[in-house]
Amino acid sequence: MASDVFGGRVWRFDHDISTDLLSPGQYAVAPVEERKLHVLESVNPRFASDVTPGDILVAGRNFGCGSSRETAPENLKALGVACVAAESLARIFMRNAVAVGLPVIVCRGVHESFADGQQAEIDLSTGRVANLDTGVELRGDPLPEEMRDILSAGGILAKLRSQRGA
Amino acid sequence: MGMTLAEKILARASGRDEVRAGEFVVARIDRAMLHDVFAAGVFDLLLDVGVDGVFDPDRTIVVIDHFVPAPTAAAAALHTRIREHVARLGLPWFYDAGDGICHQIMPEQGHVRPRELIVGTDSHSTTYGALGAGGTGIGTSDMVYALATGKIWMRVPETIRYEFSGQLEPAVTWKDVLLFIAGRFGADSAQYKSMEFAGPGAATADMSSRLTMSNMAVEVGAKFGLFEADEVTSAYLSRRGGEGCEPFGADPDAVYETVHEINLSDLAPQVALPSEIDKVTSVTDAGHVAINQAFIGSCTNGRIEDLRAAAAVLQGRKVAPNVRLLVAPASREVMQEAMAEGVIGTLVEAGATMLAAGCGPCFGGHGGLLGPGERCIGAHNRNFIGRMGSAEAEIMLGSPATVAASAVAGRVADPRDLEVLGGE
Ligand code: SF4
Numbered sequence: 001m002a003s004d005v006f007g008g009r010v011w012r013f014d015h016d017i018s019t020d021l022l023s024p025g026q027y028a029v030a031p032v033e034e035r036k037l038h039v040l041e042s043v044n045p046r047f048a049s050d051v052t053p054g055d056i057l058v059a060g061r062n063f064g065c066g067s068s069r070e071t072a073p074e075n076l077k078a079l080g081v082a083c084v085a086a087e088s089l090a091r092i093f094m095r096n097a098v099a100v101g102l103p104v105i106v107c108r109g110v111h112e113s114f115a116d117g118q119q120a121e122i123d124l125s126t127g128r129v130a131n132l133d134t135g136v137e138l139r140g141d142p143l144p145e146e147m148r149d150i151l152s153a154g155g156i157l158a159k160l161r162s163q164r165g166a
Numbered sequence: 167m168g169m170t171l172a173e174k175i176l177a178r179a180s181g182r183d184e185v186r187a188g189e190f191v192v193a194r195i196d197r198a199m200l201h202d203v204f205a206a207g208v209f210d211l212l213l214d215v216g217v218d219g220v221f222d223p224d225r226t227i228v229v230i231d232h233f234v235p236a237p238t239a240a241a242a243a244l245h246t247r248i249r250e251h252v253a254r255l256g257l258p259w260f261y262d263a264g265d266g267i268c269h270q271i272m273p274e275q276g277h278v279r280p281r282e283l284i285v286g287t288d289s290h291s292t293t294y295g296a297l298g299a300g301g302t303g304i305g306t307s308d309m310v311y312a313l314a315t316g317k318i319w320m321r322v323p324e325t326i327r328y329e330f331s332g333q334l335e336p337a338v339t340w341k342d343v344l345l346f347i348a349g350r351f352g353a354d355s356a357q358y359k360s361m362e363f364a365g366p367g368a369a370t371a372d373m374s375s376r377l378t379m380s381n382m383a384v385e386v387g388a389k390f391g392l393f394e395a396d397e398v399t400s401a402y403l404s405r406r407g408g409e410g411c412e413p414f415g416a417d418p419d420a421v422y423e424t425v426h427e428i429n430l431s432d433l434a435p436q437v438a439l440p441s442e443i444d445k446v447t448s449v450t451d452a453g454h455v456a457i458n459q460a461f462i463g464s465c466t467n468g469r470i471e472d473l474r475a476a477a478a479v480l481q482g483r484k485v486a487p488n489v490r491l492l493v494a495p496a497s498r499e500v501m502q503e504a505m506a507e508g509v510i511g512t513l514v515e516a517g518a519t520m521l522a523a524g525c526g527p528c529f530g531g532h533g534g535l536l537g538p539g540e541r542c543i544g545a546h547n548r549n550f551i552g553r554m555g556s557a558e559a560e561i562m563l564g565s566p567a568t569v570a571a572s573a574v575a576g577r578v579a580d581p582r583d584l585e586v587l588g589g590e
Pocket of ligand 1: 231232267268269288290464465466524525528529546547
């Protein structure tokens, strides 16, 4: 069972990061190994190549806005992003993130409180988001147990598989 | 403290006496709807997970409506896979190509009841809110889980209440009301929220108009677009061969995030200009905008009431030269009614081309697409760039009467402007 606490290096992005940026349309049907190389390339070309498993993505308002494509959270997960902490998340992105097993948290003030490369620590169950470099601590919306269950299972289909003892 | 419609629906679905906006719940779904774009993929995944049935076959509705009739061999093969899955799973409520659009079939064939929670693999599943049901769209993984377990997690949404007073002028429709709301408050004004359409004005809306409003709730980001269930709802349900219903409304002391007051009497026909849903103006202020194509149909405005409204404008008139008018009834039943009433005769006589009952060109897959530099006005729901073919084409949205008037005038035209239209 995965834990509810994540610590990692921060990549910071701005407001209104859309699913088009997270999963560019021209690679929409490409295999995930190719798709993930283009994540956010038009905003930060270094991200997809330099991100390492366990890193944390911090963003502004309305993260994941746009279409309902599940490949947007899937790509971030494939790159090893441990958690997305944003001022707000688009509805369908939040649903799909949990469904594919990408931890997410809504936390006001998070965008202002982090810079690229700083260390973050996030507890999904309490909503605590800490900047270990500056000592700033924020209180995000704790993720309810039902959703943490799905995430620690590795996504809704993984949960379904384990429920069925498969 | 009282509850909104959304809170009541999710309280019932999660077996609780009370839930509040912001809470997360695990809810039991009443029904699930899948259409041909995602059904085969969902059923494949279900098998892959090792599930060889669905939570309730009687409450799982499958509709082939997007690629109708199959425009490519690949689409035909996709449909074959769906039919095989449907037979294997023994699903009784399967609507094949030509029966109609999923969001029309659902209420029309009695698959929507007030208070229910209904999920669909389509964003316009908000349509079911017209009957006081919580309808919303979900992704494919969530649908696999929902079909396997009959459950889904949900966040209880905050509610924006739209309090309508007054009465619509003739030739002004609820489509115009929704476009007005999008223009006035913005394309993301109800992001993640439940919209509650209420007040004495809302009670005057017939079921067809309510379906239009709830359908387009998602265009301003909403999770639900809800009307209270009242005598109009009950009469509709009995007419569709089901049982009538008890009234279902929000509590008077329910808590709303915002309340907007809108006087229906103030509104004129509206048009959404290219290429955003909130770029809305009244038709009279649109100026001279020439068109190449006009489209009447879709789950937004393909019902018999919409076809009648178009026929009333087109009666004794002709579609302008160089304009293609395409009409796709929302269902086989709508098509039959329109034939019996002579509506289709009027449309074809005026120069319209009838398409199969289904989505038609609405999502840009086939059936009357636009070339570069062309402009279309449609009675459907999305005017994004590239939605109906070429990314260099432009799309505008209006009511069926406005679209019909525009088809006659060859440019965006107000249906009240009969002199400009001539004839009769
Ligand atoms: S008619 Fe258009 S909006 Fe409605 S389900 Fe079909 S493609 Fe989607």
